Amino acid sequence: MNFSVIKALLKKDFSLFLQNRFYMLMTIVGLVFYIIIFFIMPNKVDEQLKAGIYAPVMPPAFSILVADPASSLTSYASLEEAKAAVENGDSQVAIVLPADIMQTWASGGKPEVEIYYASSAPIELRDAVISLVKELSYIQTGQSLTFDTNEQVMGQDMLGEQIPMRNRMVPLLAIFILMMEILSLASLIAEENEQGTARALLVTPMTVPELFAAKGIIGVGMALGQVVLFMLLVGGFNSQPLITLGVLLLGSLMVTGLGFLLASLTKSLMSVTAWGMLLFIILAIPGMGIMFPGLISNWAKVIPSYYLTDTVNRVVNYGADLSVVGGNLLILVGFTAVIVTAGIVVLRRRYQ
């Protein structure tokens, strides 16, 4: 490796990046935009109880509460409607009373009450809801402990792990910033192929590994620089800074590999943009899952960015240590190694 050659290539790439008005603008505007989004998002958890109830036969004690305009207990017409309200976020909890509740109480039995929680519902809600049902049942029957419960969480169970929306957005915004660099790097390479300048470089003493080293440094450097700046501004290094830095470095390497792959599979700047947007959407899915728990299920684990966003989320928002995110990091290292290797091999074939 000739470092003066790498230095010359880096100088050239950095200069081209700075002179590419579109990507320069996108980078600055994107970074500012993400920071603004973070700060305008609520920094508090909404603790107001929004509950719903579905009862084919509504016991009188429950009817009184539902009818009370001061209560936030909404009555739903069907079980499906009640569950949908929880999934949509209209209610944080849905209480479902069995059709034979009055008969069961009359015969001295314990009816089974189903309770559906939103995955984002606070842990305190569980006790509150049980107390509410217990109180209403007592009013109705004059006895305590007159029911059994069957509780279910809709979507990913995050009961008791509520964090403000802005913090939930951090992994998504971080992956957005990293993904912008896929487009920037792929465009930089595609532009060189399209304009034939890569051909001119390849007939100098510069070797292909030196070319990859320079592209890799510029890709990782630009991605890591921006995401670190963002994390510093939003307090993303407040817990486990080394693990956070490590995972962001892996993310930067991964997007560099994806940039190589994208550049090698596309022939023009237009196709880089088109395929890049598709990639952008796919890679953003795990981040969406953190924003909106329950939106996605286990299939998202096949997306490499899942391990990046999930690790950032656990470390930044919950202070997870290596014992928690170690597995994630190993998988992320594996994905990154495969993507970077594939990117280099495919792009190298194109150059040769």
Add this chain to the structure above:
Amino acid sequence: MSQISISVEKLSYWYGDLKAVNQISFEVAQGEILGFLGPNGAGKTTTQKMLTGQLRPKDGRATLLGFDVAKDTEEIHRRIGICFEQTNLYEQMTALENLQLFADLFGVNNFNGYALLKRVGLAGREKDKVAGYSKGMKQRLMVARSLVNTPSILFMDEPTSGLDPVSSESIRDIILEERKRGATIFLTTHDMWEADKLCDRVAFINEGSIAALDAPVNLKQQYGKRSLIAKVKSANGQLENREIALDTGKTAEEVSKLLSSERVLTLHSEEATLEDIFIKITGRRLTE
């Protein structure tokens, strides 16, 4: 022949079933300008790509300055300069930055970009972005870039294609200066007049094979028609051409007879052009 710069032995390349270059062999001496002529698709670019290490030959062997093109590409790249047919400059960078980048890649110490740009007629525009250059200026910058490492062998692919006469002439002057310096020049061109004027030898390549390789003057002698053409005004006032063959032994007598018997308006020798010879040898036009 002096020291050999380029040696090619039965070099071949094919794309699937299509033989782009078929067992061509030739040598180019140091300080020689070899014109490589042929229509589109004849195999010129594939040959140049193999010689410059951009394509690995499928068969045969070629050496540049003793280095094998298939194995010693890095050594070869240090010693050659390439002026591509298509402009491939960093348009958002200045002329000086373009040259400095390549000087850095070649490891040229104390590189003087200003002097090189002055030499190609771009003095005063050194710090302008290339995007604002005319086609002729870009082509001159391409030539300058190919000279950054003071190459021993210079590959020039259609260096004057589409340029105005002044730009073309300045590039031809640079080619001749480079030969004077001792550089070997491999010139690919469609322009027969240019090849005739610049090249010590020309190779006609057709359908992947070399159809003829010799000095232009020899090719003209071998394939051309040597004659004098006189334009005369006949008795009835009509303009007519009279042809007198050269090298017949009776030339002087026939010229004298013509001058005394007819009103001669112009008299000039007629030689076959390289284009004529190319058609004669290959049955194809260069511009096909």
